[in-house]
Amino acid sequence: MTAFSLEPAQLAWCAELRTLAAQRLRPLADKGEPGHVNRALVAELGSLGLLGRLFTSGALDLCLMRESLAYACTEAETALALQGLGAHPVHAHGTQEQRARWLPRVADGTAIAAFALSEPGAGSDAAALELRAEPESRAEPESPQGEGPPAAPALAAAPDGPARWRLTGEKCWISNAPEADFYTVFARTAPGAGARGVTAFLVPADRPGLTGRGLDMLSPHPIGALDFDAVPVTADDVLGAVDRGFRVAMGTLNLFRPSVGAFAVGMAQAALDATLAHTAGRDAFGGKLRDLQAVSHQVAEMALRTEAARLMVHAAASAHDADAPDVPGRSAMAKLLATETAQYVVDAAVQLHGARALQRGHLLEHLYREVRAPRIYEGASEVQRGIIAKELYARQEAR
Template sequence: MPAFSLDPPQSAWCAELRALAAERLRPLAEKGEPGHVNRALVTELGQLGLLERLFTSGAVDLCLMRESLAYACTEAETALALQGLGAHPVHAHGTPAQRDRWLPRVADGTAIAAFALSEPAAGSDAAALELRAEAGASEPVAESDGGARWRLTGEKCWISNAPEADFYTVFARTTPGAGARGVTAFLVPADRPGLTGTGLDMLSPHPIGALSFDAVPVTADDVLGEVDRGFRVAMGTLNLFRPSVGAFAVGMAQAALDATLTHTAERDAFGGKLKDLQSVAHQVAEMALRTEAARLMVYAAATAYDEGAADVPKRAAMAKLLATETAQYVVDQAVQLHGARALRRGHLLEHLYREVRAPRIYEGASEVQRGIIAKELYATREAAQ
């Protein structure tokens, strides 16, 4: 069973990341417009070398980055994560031409990536995708014009960085009625004819939008991986990023816990400090217990991924599920212990309260994670018989 503990260089790096997030990234985040891509923030992430690490580091380092940035600047964390999510399929499955064109620009923060999987009627059920990739002749749209061609027709929804991304990793159905086996991943530049989008006004401040595909032309040069094997591209990406969603959640939980420790130690109440009330002290202990348990599960899952363990899908689902549910609990309790001040616009906990809800839904809702865990458990049982 993979175990995890930080070594001194990792601890020092996390402290450095927290300081960078507070001193260099948070001021840029505060200048951004909610609901829109903050290109200045993304560029700074590139200049700091953090975006390049998305392609040179393993799952543990990804989690360390996401937890550390989330602690001090959730906007910076999310900007980094979305670059990784949108570009990882290109890194892992792209052709040399695709990688050479896009990955250096993602790494230096000059190109915005997006992962376009969810649809209005196919969010958590990724195998039910309806965006159609219809075969047929089309004009050349790439420098190399060969192989099969398709036109993409349909809708995508709840896509982070849409409609402002420079390219999209798009999952479309190439074989009707084939479920997960008939999905293909495409790299689609944002300037393709027929591709339009609109922003959505969401609770969380990062950019989310909908995309419309009106016979958008793609060729074999745009395929990521193999035709009809795009579901593997999607699940491979999610198996890497689900534990790191948990790390994002742990970072938020730790920030809420630390704020609560300070508040309860300093706040006068009932002739003493809040921390002197047993009910308060026990609640803070419970918050710390759950946060640490979630952290250990996140890094155990990340370690398993880096070691190529067979049970990564189960561990990734467990890590995301426990950490996101834990963060929701910890932030909610922190708000309760702070009282009305935590509800004022601009308070750290008001910000975290809005941020913490979405991770329980995206990249597979909590219910989906429970389904994955159960499926993997029964499959292991059957294999052992």
């Protein structure tokens, strides 16, 4: 299989997912409360086996799932994606104990995961995060006179126990917060070290000192802020290695960025199909809307951009599955093109539908609110352009 075609079985699976999303997931999504985790919807994703596939599928399968679900039920797509984003670091970097405790519950939809990277002053610049992981110190005996100053405090540990830290600071714009059951939290363990001084921790929501609040956002899925007041964590909570958490974050984002593009493509395709139906049936100026060249050319442009974005998403996902060296650049290109394309297509669809598309409850009114956020989260469009340029210059210098 190339990056530019899908096998018949894959196409059939996508069609099945669109049907499941429309018939079984859409009704549950409609019963949910905007801005809050829809646990019934997440549980249904688990019962259908889709959450379990997050840990057994490659990047291309993830993209096919996200595009297909987004076409018929954006809430289901987002619920699935957030489970994957929050739990992937546990799957890829967790200990046997961490994986055994949390991944089965994520897969069956009984535990809600969240990825806690962004902060009020460190959104796009993830290496600038300030949430502090401060080591607890053991009391050291004073040095005898004449033997110099006391030794530096050591990282606290019980006689047979792990090292300990206290997390202090804030996370903001965290999807599924404050209602998640556990958080993948990125904190600074080495002050002044930039990306090299960040550690990833698995933090259960019931840890003392961890509180949160919901944020009233344009996007209908739950987003909140988290406050860490000396929240205790130990070496048993570390994901990966101490001071190597940035690799955990970037590895997760490189996997999920193409699939953010797939989410966007699903929304664009839904808007395009709605526009085809509307312009083919709407009477205007003695004919149908589609008979107007200005309209037909606009629809053609919408289709062109949607298909181009889909192909780039599939190419980036295939590169990730093949462990290609240019994954960061391809992932950035896929997310950038697809999210910007979806914004254009949905906006054009609203324009061609007219005032009816602005009515609360209309598909395009819903998509118009949904489509804006992906151009910001998991790296804004400007950040993706920076990544692309960095990769291009690095390749040029390596020649």
